Amino acid sequence: MMWKHSSKMFMENNELRLDALGNQAVLTPWRSKRPKDFATQRPTKTTLPSKCFFCPGNEHMTPPEIDRITRNGNWAVRCFPNKFPAFAKNFPKAYGRHEVIVELPDHYKTLSEVSLAGFGDYLEMVRRRVQDAYKDKRIKYVQVFKNEGHEAGASLEHSHTQLVAMPQVPFMVQKLAERAQKGFLKNVLRSEKKRTFYENSGFAAFCPYASRFHLESWIMAKGKARHFGELDSSQMHSLAEALKTTLSRMDLLLNFAPYNIVFYISPPKSKIPICIQILPRLAKWAGFEFGTGIIMNSMMPEVAAKALSARKY
Numbered sequence: 001m002m003w004k005h006s007s008k009m010f011m012e013n014n015e016l017r018l019d020a021l022g023n024q025a026v027l028t029p030w031r032s033k034r035p036k037d038f039a040t041q042r043p044t045k046t047t048l049p050s051k052c053f054f055c056p057g058n059e060h061m062t063p064p065e066i067d068r069i070t071r072n073g074n075w076a077v078r079c080f081p082n083k084f085p086a087f088a089k090n091f092p093k094a095y096g097r098h099e100v101i102v103e104l105p106d107h108y109k110t111l112s113e114v115s116l117a118g119f120g121d122y123l124e125m126v127r128r129r130v131q132d133a134y135k136d137k138r139i140k141y142v143q144v145f146k147n148e149g150h151e152a153g154a155s156l157e158h159s160h161t162q163l164v165a166m167p168q169v170p171f172m173v174q175k176l177a178e179r180a181q182k183g184f185l186k187n188v189l190r191s192e193k194k195r196t197f198y199e200n201s202g203f204a205a206f207c208p209y210a211s212r213f214h215l216e217s218w219i220m221a222k223g224k225a226r227h228f229g230e231l232d233s234s235q236m237h238s239l240a241e242a243l244k245t246t247l248s249r250m251d252l253l254l255n256f257a258p259y260n261i262v263f264y265i266s267p268p269k270s271k272i273p274i275c276i277q278i279l280p281r282l283a284k285w286a287g288f289e290f291g292t293g294i295i296m297n298s299m300m301p302e303v304a305a306k307a308l309s310a311r312k313y
């Protein structure tokens, strides 16, 4: 019957949601396409490995190396200071650190294509650098993030992650810490159960209730660990499996669409659960989003979670 398909009927399904972390979204499924309709063309890399700052053989093109993990005599993961830092030890008004972690030596691969052992190395490097930054008492917060693809803010094509350590806890993270202190975040995993598309012994991956991005996915610790230093080797392995599974499914579904990854790692005295958020950049934020902090998202997280549960698309 025609009336069933009128836009009015679909618009009546719009829903304003607020999640435990304080994110707000208005879900507008009447505008939505199916998840696989958002698949992009995999971007072609235009820089040659010989000209790439992050490729093996060009190590002299980066600032002096801070740390590396070696496999079979070659580096598997490498870390060095950002050439154009936002924060640095010699900046009196922006004290801190800004580091680059090259996740893999292969110029033409991206993070989801790294082996499970490679994910273990990558997360081990993240853990080492976070712990090292917090040894400095002037550092109050460490943010680890990845920009994949031009639309997600990546300026260099070779797959990499960044770490910024700063002298203040950002306002947004302070708010999150307050919510954690008040116990708001205790039951997140229970309330997200129906949107959970993967879980193992240590971590669960789900599309959050108030998703701000199409196919937004969070990987959250199931246990009491709040800091990387509290994860034992089996929990680190669980995290590597959960992150690899989520990223691989997303890249398969969306054909390597741009995304950001943000690592929420609790400041030393706070109790924010370890949470890694993967944020596909398929829509642009505009006036409404900047004015209200409420994000319009045309894909229901329940639909996104179902798509990410499937192994084939």
Ligand SMILES: [Zn+2]
Residues within 6 Å of the ligand: 049, 052, 053, 054, 055, 106, 107, 158
């Ligand atoms: Zn390269």
